[in-house]
Amino acid sequence: MTVPSHIIEMLKKLRARYEAEPIQEQMLPSDAEFTTLRPVRKASEASVEKYWSRLSETASADDRAALADPLTMEAPDRYNANIENFIGTVKVPVGIIGPLRINGLNAHRDFHVPMATTEAALVASYARGAYAATKAGGISTALLYEGVIRTPAFVFDTLLDAGLFVEWVVREIDALKVAAESTTGHGQLVSVEPVIDNNIVFLICRYTTGDAAGQNMVTIATNALCEDIVARCPVAMKTWYIEGNFSGDKKASFLGLVTGRGRKVSASVVLPADVVQSTLGTSVQAMLDYGQVANLGSHLSGQLGAQAHFANGLAAFYIATGQDAACVAESAIGITRMEPRGDDLFCSVTMPNILVGSVGGGTGLPSQSAGLNILGLKGAGKGAALAEVAAAVCLCGEISIVAAIAAGHFTRAHENLARQR
Amino acid sequence: MTVPSHIIEMLKKLRARYEAEPIQEQMLPSDAEFTTLRPVRKASEASVEKYWSRLSETASADDRAALADPLTMEAPDRYNANIENFIGTVKVPVGIIGPLRINGLNAHRDFHVPMATTEAALVASYARGAYAATKAGGISTALLYEGVIRTPAFVFDTLLDAGLFVEWVVREIDALKVAAESTTGHGQLVSVEPVIDNNIVFLICRYTTGDAAGQNMVTIATNALCEDIVARCPVAMKTWYIEGNFSGDKKASFLGLVTGRGRKVSASVVLPADVVQSTLGTSVQAMLDYGQVANLGSHLSGQLGAQAHFANGLAAFYIATGQDAACVAESAIGITRMEPRGDDLFCSVTMPNILVGSVGGGTGLPSQSAGLNILGLKGAGKGAALAEVAAAVCLCGEISIVAAIAAGHFTRAHENLARQR
Amino acid sequence: MTVPSHIIEMLKKLRARYEAEPIQEQMLPSDAEFTTLRPVRKASEASVEKYWSRLSETASADDRAALADPLTMEAPDRYNANIENFIGTVKVPVGIIGPLRINGLNAHRDFHVPMATTEAALVASYARGAYAATKAGGISTALLYEGVIRTPAFVFDTLLDAGLFVEWVVREIDALKVAAESTTGHGQLVSVEPVIDNNIVFLICRYTTGDAAGQNMVTIATNALCEDIVARCPVAMKTWYIEGNFSGDKKASFLGLVTGRGRKVSASVVLPADVVQSTLGTSVQAMLDYGQVANLGSHLSGQLGAQAHFANGLAAFYIATGQDAACVAESAIGITRMEPRGDDLFCSVTMPNILVGSVGGGTGLPSQSAGLNILGLKGAGKGAALAEVAAAVCLCGEISIVAAIAAGHFTRAHENLARQR
């Protein structure tokens, strides 16, 4: 049997389905009538009502009550800057961990951290890691670098024109910087690096973005930069695009791993042997042994960097604090290290792509704002600390999961918490 | 100046900070006293109250009201199977798009799709894509493959022992399958593939998981498989781990791209030239031209596959329907293609790692359940259709963003929707 | 200065060049006359003479003598099956290392290994590693897997047709296997795995190839398989290609890392602490410490797997034994591990993509044949052993370079051997 059994298994399933229904027609386009939803930018009680009347075929009154609850409907316009076609809010449960002691360059005290998730065992696991880290004296953190990227692309007829374009851009860089920064009070264009692929030029534009995550800020600034180029550059251009799908926006990329995107933070702690034993129920050596296997697994499966589950901590933290949850895709890469320090265990994470803001995005919504307030990190001047807390939280998660797998507790935790309640 | 300016810029910032405070001490561990939060698995009004009293230093009564609102506090135990240390719920706004016509193997009708996000313009953009696709007759979809992976690792003394172990596993595979499947009524072990790195063996265990996303299911089944191995295998084993960090769980990996993890779905539509013009405000040729540049960008920046922003659609869809938002990290990879078909535009997405369930996880919570009900896809027998809808939604997003960038609308959309309200 | 200095530096150089010459014209196409070389498949003294007369404008009589030397010109037709447009031979110096003791599944004795390179210090370094490994009792090796891949691609109108095609292929797999294997006495089709991207299907066809490297063998067999498909498959096909650029032929790929291509071999040795000290001039701990940093470097720079310089050993071994040197691109990936074993050092390499043959390709040429004879591995029944030797040689190189860098000898070795002679 030369074809793998799982393929054959799958085909059997499909075939059963084919036979039940006339598959050919089912997958063809259909020109049946339809009435599209009218777009609504400014939500009101009436607009929400109208949408729900359209949804009544599938959704019940209870469903409507669950999303368009009284608190949400008190002021649906509160969400106008964050969503279109508003029909209510989904309630994601929030758990709290802490105190998590952080001895950071920007974050420097004990924090209670809200985490929003529907996955059992997650909060408990991060809480355990936080407890171990705090018992060990807390986590050292440093924001190492900032640089949100936009990468517009410019298309020319020839390689020569592409080269002449780069020369012009470099010569005009100061004026272009002024154009870009004219659109923002907080962002600064800190680097422009051209990448040429024959007749196409990408400009890697890196910005600091103050306390905001800054994805819109850099788009608008880069647009101004591009329009200034287009207005003044003498080299004939075929076309240009605000983004050449090069920046790694909303996706894992080696560019992000190598050069960073957003905020790059490193966080570490040395766990004394007795803390490992008493709080994590395993030994330093067992964690190191597993670390070697986990590192091998990361290589052989083609991951970007090596880590266990940054995504769990990031998603829960991003949702609870009004960050862009889609950025988990790009943020959840980096390096976790565990090494012996005498009898103790050095643990670190270095995360090159954290995208968080203490202002902007979803941070102003009531419950998200509450999440930031629990941290004490809402508003101006708190962006860097917020990024350091995000990394520290991820370190807690790495410590806890590595300990659990090393000790053989991992499955049991999930059985207990998710299944058997 | 041999050091890049953005590095120097960053150092200046750091130095300013150093000078203001005695940095050395700030980053040292501290043994100040602390009282950790008492873990709570079964939430009650009292437990929530207790936590909030601890949080009162940073959080206000308004913050508490925003998270622990009356509706949430009606029955805090509702969340017991999904979270620990519960303090309330974060409200993520939900917008609706549709109808989205899907002509799929498993999903086959017009859908209204709830999307939860705090990022302005996202819902509007996906709605536009859905409108174009539906006008074109709808999106063809097919679930091509299922296979959630767990990859336990086994450590031996020598390469020879590793080889003998693999031989034993292959010989005993039927019994091991029975052991694994004894833990679940829905999961099936469809493939076991050994990967040897000298003295370490990973077993890639692939499962179908019925209508659940299945991450816990496969962990528990694999644990049973491992325990059966450990009980009976005569080859001396140094140690084993339930997961060798090989499966790609919660992270982007080339293993996932190449072989799939979770559900693999392909979705496509041919957009007639006039639909492109009238609904997307651009031309087929403009979208194709941009597609070539975007593909180049994906290669040069080292992405896994080539796509624009799967993560946006996935995160909004996962949160609105009670899926695991952390899985966005692994799901947001794959391929978007745009090609000419005569004068028209063929568009497809193929997504190898969709992790969704119509049962289990967060799907039973009230507002998440409402999200599934809007789709008409809650409960048994709906998992495959749910995965097809997820892919179709992502295709809508790809169509819309490519059109927006090709037409030069992208920045304007974000300016209008996020900033100028 | 927002543009990196190295970019500016580079532009200055280019500008200097622009100014010297009228750059625009220089890069335009030119329609000046030219006479192309007449292709020659069967070399003769006359054909070689004719080519050299054409080359006399740039090349001297000495140059001709160096390539078209008397030994080469004795029988230029000897090279007919290996090259076209023959003008002579380039002489690559060969050094010898050994004895290298191998305790392998297929290779099992002490070997002297020829290595062809022009890079000083390379042979000395591998010789040192071989000495250490042999002193430690020799290297254990095992060929773990064979599977040279061809991946034809088939293009359909729709996703549905692609699915129907896969179903047909799976049903007809036995007949297709017969078709493929009818072309070869040595190759066997061991697996066919379909990968669907909407309307395009790749078939990953894996073969064992006997004692040959087998790249041509699998091309021809797969062509027969495809022609059988085309002749008999009822699903309407738009077009097909013998290779969809999916197989990883002649290039590094994660597919190769994850699933193997060619022969997968693992090799290991435990170096006693005193051998490390006496033969490598460093300590086990120093090598382990460097190993951790080297592993980090491999992650952060986005390598495929983690290793130091497989390519050096492979290129030298491939050239000396008549293998395809271009395959270094795909073979030079994999994993090197160094771990403590008590006071001693466990070292291993696992290389998933070794492409070697003891027959075919360049193995029959006089000096390449001599290389294989030195190893005692020419001809039928020796392919597996040859692959094991290749991996063992690479392990020697890894041991030596890690020791050199750990001890701080690396630079000195290159200074001495390359520069100061």
Next chain:
Amino acid sequence: MTVPSHIIEMLKKLRARYEAEPIQEQMLPSDAEFTTLRPVRKASEASVEKYWSRLSETASADDRAALADPLTMEAPDRYNANIENFIGTVKVPVGIIGPLRINGLNAHRDFHVPMATTEAALVASYARGAYAATKAGGISTALLYEGVIRTPAFVFDTLLDAGLFVEWVVREIDALKVAAESTTGHGQLVSVEPVIDNNIVFLICRYTTGDAAGQNMVTIATNALCEDIVARCPVAMKTWYIEGNFSGDKKASFLGLVTGRGRKVSASVVLPADVVQSTLGTSVQAMLDYGQVANLGSHLSGQLGAQAHFANGLAAFYIATGQDAACVAESAIGITRMEPRGDDLFCSVTMPNILVGSVGGGTGLPSQSAGLNILGLKGAGKGAALAEVAAAVCLCGEISIVAAIAAGHFTRAHENLARQR
């Protein structure tokens, strides 16, 4: 059958082998006596003789004659700067292609290009591509960037120390540049970029290397830089390494793809429709259609960039001109593009990691020197042109193979040339 058939097939083979021999003992270390070869740095007739007497057990007099032929033995010391333990030379057949017209920034005329390979059909295929390109008016090329990297690593106790170290390095950068450049008359340190992973700092040191490939040059220069750091830096350092396995030396890496290593060259040509038809036997549309599938294959199999077989051209070119063949591993990545230009076909390659020199390495050896002389590119001032020729040659190969696969000729070419002579 849950285990893939190719695994079972493989195990059967292994088992057959186990049964034949007592496998356990065979793979154990052995302490049998052995006499290692005495290392020889300066070859002489006597040293070569001595080695061959040791090899006589496996190798015949004919083998010896094939490697240690009279021409080689005329002056074995000629190879002293390039190899140790010299026993002769392997003769790699060289074919010639051309004229290849290049309209480059640095290379600007018609070239005849020597290619050394043992793979049939390779030279013929590149010759065909060269003919098509030259008929089209020639290939435009530009050296876009130079920057050979060394990346020393420095290990500290804490993240804070790592930060202080970076600050010191940046402050001292001018002095460090002087230290580095004091070791070389040709190399220039053009950029130093620190990358921090918690307590470990990598310094990405980029150099221009004049006309040499420069790998040794940058090692020696970086060593001087490091020693200056160690001598003067006040931050306590645990250890340092000349190379942190970060530079991508001798291996494919995303760092190299994203930022370049060695010389980055782009080359392009527009092939008129009639040239495609008459010289390549296919159509522009057929090549474009295949290009889309090949691009998809490159994504799905996890390649670095997208190209067909750079490695073939590079290996043949590197060997024929005395370059380091091991560098094929890092050089064989990049981007091939094929796009419509009206009715014609735009083709380009952009190769970020070409490592060639017109001086140094193996370029001074007689037959390698002859290869460079055929090109007219030996010696000072020719390095940049040599890199442009390398890229142009690869473009010829891409054109020819894409045409062959698009036209269905690929298999036939290999059947004819390799098998049926």
